[in-house]
Amino acid sequence: MSVLVGEDTRVLVQGLGKQGRFHAGKMIEYGTKLVAGVKPGSAGTKILDIPMFNTCETAVRETGADTSIIFVPAAYTADAILEAADSGIRLVVCITEGIPILDMVKVHRALDGFDTRLIGPNCPGIISPGKTKIGIMPASIHKKGNIGVMSRSGTLTYEVVAQLTALGLGQSTCIGLGGDPLPGTSFVDGLELFQQDPDTHGVVMIGEIGGSGEEEAAEFIKAGGFTKPVAAFIAGRTAPPGKRMGHAGAIISGGKGTAEAKVRALKEAAVEVADSPALIGHAMKRVMEARQ
Amino acid sequence: MKLHEFQAKKVLADYLVPVPQGKVAETPAAARDAAHALGGKVVVKAQIHAGGRGKAGGVKVVLGPDEAQRAAAAILGKPLVTKQTGPEGKVVKRVLVEKASEIEQELYLGMLVDREARSVVMMASSEGGMEIEEVASRSPEKILKEWIDPVVGFMPYQANRMADGLGLAKDFGSKLWELGTNLYKAMLGCDASLVEINPLALVAGGFLAVDAKVNLDDNGLFRHPKLAEMRDKAEEDPRESRARDSNLSYVGLQGKIGCMVNGAGLAMATMDLVKLEGAEPANFLDVGGGITSERVAEAFDILMDDQRVEAILVNIFGGIVRCDVIAEGITAATRNRKIDVPLIARLDGTNVEQGRKILEESDLEVTYAANFADAAKKAVEAIGGAS
Numbered sequence: 001m002s003v004l005v006g007e008d009t010r011v012l013v014q015g016l017g018k019q020g021r022f023h024a025g026k027m028i029e030y031g032t033k034l035v036a037g038v039k040p041g042s043a044g045t046k047i048l049d050i051p052m053f054n055t056c057e058t059a060v061r062e063t064g065a066d067t068s069i070i071f072v073p074a075a076y077t078a079d080a081i082l083e084a085a086d087s088g089i090r091l092v093v094c095i096t097e098g099i100p101i102l103d104m105v106k107v108h109r110a111l112d113g114f115d116t117r118l119i120g121p122n123c124p125g126i127i128s129p130g131k132t133k134i135g136i137m138p139a140s141i142h143k144k145g146n147i148g149v150m151s152r153s154g155t156l157t158y159e160v161v162a163q164l165t166a167l168g169l170g171q172s173t174c175i176g177l178g179g180d181p182l183p184g185t186s187f188v189d190g191l192e193l194f195q196q197d198p199d200t201h202g203v204v205m206i207g208e209i210g211g212s213g214e215e216e217a218a219e220f221i222k223a224g225g226f227t228k229p230v231a232a233f234i235a236g237r238t239a240p241p242g243k244r245m246g247h248a249g250a251i252i253s254g255g256k257g258t259a260e261a262k263v264r265a266l267k268e269a270a271v272e273v274a275d276s277p278a279l280i281g282h283a284m285k286r287v288m289e290a291r292q
Numbered sequence: 293m294k295l296h297e298f299q300a301k302k303v304l305a306d307y308l309v310p311v312p313q314g315k316v317a318e319t320p321a322a323a324r325d326a327a328h329a330l331g332g333k334v335v336v337k338a339q340i341h342a343g344g345r346g347k348a349g350g351v352k353v354v355l356g357p358d359e360a361q362r363a364a365a366a367i368l369g370k371p372l373v374t375k376q377t378g379p380e381g382k383v384v385k386r387v388l389v390e391k392a393s394e395i396e397q398e399l400y401l402g403m404l405v406d407r408e409a410r411s412v413v414m415m416a417s418s419e420g421g422m423e424i425e426e427v428a429s430r431s432p433e434k435i436l437k438e439w440i441d442p443v444v445g446f447m448p449y450q451a452n453r454m455a456d457g458l459g460l461a462k463d464f465g466s467k468l469w470e471l472g473t474n475l476y477k478a479m480l481g482c483d484a485s486l487v488e489i490n491p492l493a494l495v496a497g498g499f500l501a502v503d504a505k506v507n508l509d510d511n512g513l514f515r516h517p518k519l520a521e522m523r524d525k526a527e528e529d530p531r532e533s534r535a536r537d538s539n540l541s542y543v544g545l546q547g548k549i550g551c552m553v554n555g556a557g558l559a560m561a562t563m564d565l566v567k568l569e570g571a572e573p574a575n576f577l578d579v580g581g582g583i584t585s586e587r588v589a590e591a592f593d594i595l596m597d598d599q600r601v602e603a604i605l606v607n608i609f610g611g612i613v614r615c616d617v618i619a620e621g622i623t624a625a626t627r628n629r630k631i632d633v634p635l636i637a638r639l640d641g642t643n644v645e646q647g648r649k650i651l652e653e654s655d656l657e658v659t660y661a662a663n664f665a666d667a668a669k670k671a672v673e674a675i676g677g678a679s
Contacts, residue, residue: 074514075514100512101405101483101509101511101512102405102412102479102483102509102512103512105405105442106442109410109411109441109442109443124611136611137611138641153558153561154555154611155553155554155555155558155609155611156555156557156558156560158609158611159558162640179556181405182407182410211407211408212407212408235560235561235564236563236564237564238563238564239563239576240543240545243543244510245543245559246541246557246560246576248510250556250560254428255429275568276564276568276665277561277564277565277664278565278663278665279665
């Protein structure tokens, strides 16, 4: 098993520009069931052999797509997310970066009325190695296994996954939560999902400065909501307050969201926090071995 | 993006938020004229992108044109050091001359996005004039909050609840609703990430925004070209300003190791590793996904221009970013300009062999690192070890 996605996940793509096409091709290579593309005025045509539709609604009706991946430009992303939700898509994976925050406030309010989960925005997507890849992560570093990975950062996740794979720790599912301040899926959401998955034996959390998602996860673990081993790393110990460190969500404001506070909260929840980002894989290996 | 007080007030006035009558002056003589035109008691306020101006002597209440001219002369063209500017301060290039008002009471009113609630929160406090963070840590019960549902906006009952909590007279509920609604419209209308009136004054039975702060969401700027023109480059760190012009994600810091990395998380983690090895990074720099060799060259040039930098650390885990594009950018940046600091590179992922080959065929002296911990270690060794 895996969480949220699997071999049978049927994916539609919103936004088949240069980036979208490139990554759609890579997903098909991986074996992902990419069943539809959506672009107004494109019905009846094909891109990369994927049948195109004018609307999400027709694409879902005719192909049975249940998951969407979004590459459309930031100005149109709010519309794309809600179109997917309104068409019955149950999982929306939003890769797009740079969406105005007030657009996302409205999107979250509107999503309350749908049974749709959002992953991202500003994320690398989700992969269940050996089954499906709905995202932009390099496939070669992944290996099928029993570690769940959740992260607010793209490339740092690749670094960590490469470390895990090198140590023989394969992954059940890797979820990119995204670097935006209002993510659709939080660390707590991910922990709830991984707790239910018998094939996930332990979880790596890669957090960073800003917000309180890591602290909430620590509380959740402390309260007994997650009982499997957890290793973590928090990026941004050297980040100055008040400065946005690349990601829109990576900012210490009003003294809140510091790396120190997050590390402290996680350690209090008995999470193995790696001091060095080069040793996150080792931290995971250590806690897995300690549990055996 | 930050706005100056005078810009913020202009924006808020467009949304019918009451602000004092005022004029911007760049010379003492202009300040004099402004004071003359306004008449009576005026306030001369230094315009810089930093708070704490009052305590630092950047705000003066004066009587008449002569005093206004003197007050402006005392602060214009000189650095103003407040607790938010750092020790070097910020040079005052403009003052805002405003009509002084008879203030009965000072309040705080602000609005920002609450990440946990995923909605806009309106905050009010009777502790006007104090920094909200200070109030939050000292007496959090004094901050009243109302979360705004984007479907219905700021509701009258919320304004009443807030006015009641602030201990205002009965008719202020509807006045606060009007003000709050206009402030919310301003926030939506310019894609602001923060709108703050502090202090919000009670004057002659109404409200007046004595000070105003507006921060714009950079991601929303594409919808507001007029607001984007309000950017004041002189207020920015010159390194950051140049990076911003090239659309690079860069934050200037004080250490000696210049860093070039792909991905924000990896960039932060690289800085953290430098710190673990006992040194400090000179910057945060994420070259991002869709990077071209021209922009890599520009990024590399910014690092070479930085007088603080004593070694450059390149850490690339290629995914979308290709190592050969990075290598081409670096060689282009160093073609017409000798690099006079050690260069340490860790390249991994997409097209790593091509990337290495390009660097090896150039005249550059590169110290290669096997992984990213090794890269940080070698960079710190290159500046003579931990400090």
